[in-house]
Amino acid sequence: MRLNVTSEIGKLKSVLVHLPGREIDQMIPPMMAQLLFDDILYGQVAREEHRRFQQLIRFVADDVIDLQDLLEETLDDPDVKRRIVRDLAKRNGLGRKLTGSLLELTPAALAEVLIGGIARETGSGELPQFELFPIPNLFFMRDPQVVLGDRVVISSMATQARRRESLLSKYVFQYHPRFGTRDPFWVDFMTSEPERPMPRSTPTLEGGDVLVPRRDLLLVGVTERTNRAGVMALMRSLKEANAGVETVIIVDIPRQRSFMHLDTIFTFINRHECLIYPPVILPSGSQAAKVTMVDLTKKRTLAYSEQKSLLGALKKKGFDLEPVYCGGKRAVDQQREQWTDGANAFALAPGIILLYERNVRTAEELATHGYHIIYEDDLLLGRTELETWTDKKYALQIAGNELSRARGGPRCMTMPLEREEL
Secondary structure (H helix, E strand, O other): OOOEEOOOOOOEEEEEEOOOOHHHHOOOHHHOOOOOOOOOOOHHHHHHHHHHHHHHHOOOOOEEEEHHHHHHHHOOOHHHHHHHHHHHHHHHOOOHHHHHHHHHOOHHHHHHHHHHOEEEOOOOOOOOEEEEOOOHHHHOOOOOEEEEEOEEEEOEOOOHHHHHHHHHHHHHHHHOHHHOOOOOEEEEOOOOOOOOOOOOOOOOEOHHHEEEEEOOEEEEEEOOOOOHHHHHHHHHHHHHOOOOOOEEEEEEOOOOHHHOOHHHOEEEEEOOEEEEOHHHHOOOOOOOOEEEEEEOOOOOOOEEEEEOOHHHHHHHOOOOOEEEEOOOOOHHHHHHHHHOOOOOOEEEEOOEEEEEOOOHHHHHHHHHOOEEEEEHHHHHOOOOOOOOOOOOEEEEEEOOOOHHHHOOOOOOOOEEEEEOOO
């Protein structure tokens, strides 16, 4: 399988997703805070919404691939299976008996257990105890890894609840035969214990905070989930690996639950357009981000320069972008729709994007910028079609009422593996 991501908007060829499974059905209210959810999801509806979401992606992309399927195929090699189980057992302190039972599972059953967890029923009517916790955030495939060019950055997740996500991604990219035999990683942050508390000084980096405008340019957020130490470690590693990244624009935003990642307030949607949450992205905004440009081309050091705004910094690098406001012009609508991921668009191709249909004001604003608003049923039932051979712009609206309750949008749920070059 070819890896090639050198933009945020090049026509999508293959993408990694994960259909929410048993792991979200295991969640009970007392676990929500620990597992980073604001509510429990109705799994049957969430899965149907996600299947329809995948079908929309297939109108453009050749391959929509589930990480669980890749993990199962990886575990099909007995030697690799032993290596993975023993590594995971060591990292998580699993006993011999449990490790042995994991080794006896079929590849499909083992892949499901590594995601869905292992509950130990008490038999007394009490809540179950977990020998291995479920990882219900895995359907947000954006965060555990970042495909940059033809290699991968394995993330360092900020919370204990999500560290196994990066570990499973690492196993897949390292061992699956479709990714070849050479080292697939630019950076591998998964060197610490994945599901134990880590010191606050530990570098953290999540994929929702990394945007790839161009092969030589990255945007990286310093946010609730990605710390400055993580950004520094990423820049040093890319520089040492000669990864081809020459400039990093660091966007330091308020540490708020609603702004958990950079892509919740800023996404690219076309060659000359972006979707933004104005209070943070505009320099005049009430919560304006601090922006710093870093030159990685200097031999001995990194060169820093403060910027007036993200849009201004991007213009200096050749991206003269017209901002489209998430929620439209009214502050109330902007705040409401940013909370429901109105700024978290996923580009299938230049000017063809996916958004939740509940973000009505955002869709209206996109329409004023020439976007044709298409609801998922109209496309899935053949009532309309995408004229991808023209310059028409489309905003495809997915239902996502259950998925959106998990606090993540279309970009959050996808990790492109290959895009066409612009």
